[in-house]
Amino acid sequence: MRAPVVMLLGLGLAAAGGCRNCDLVEAELRSRESQVRELQDQVYRAESHNNALEHELRDLRQH
DSSP, X not given: OHHHHHHHHHHHHHHHHHOSOHHHXXXXXXXXXXXXXXXXXXXXXXXXXXXXXXXXXXXXXXX
């Protein structure tokens, strides 16, 4: 998950260095960073739900 974030940041910085209109590049980078944070939150929620289901399954198997 870290590789895409690093790659996005690197591409954003590289584009910003050679771009005449840095505001557009920075806005796109902020948008992508927001999307990455949202996806990370979704992954965290899915992992938490998965852990809860695994715990429930273990409890059911013990009874």
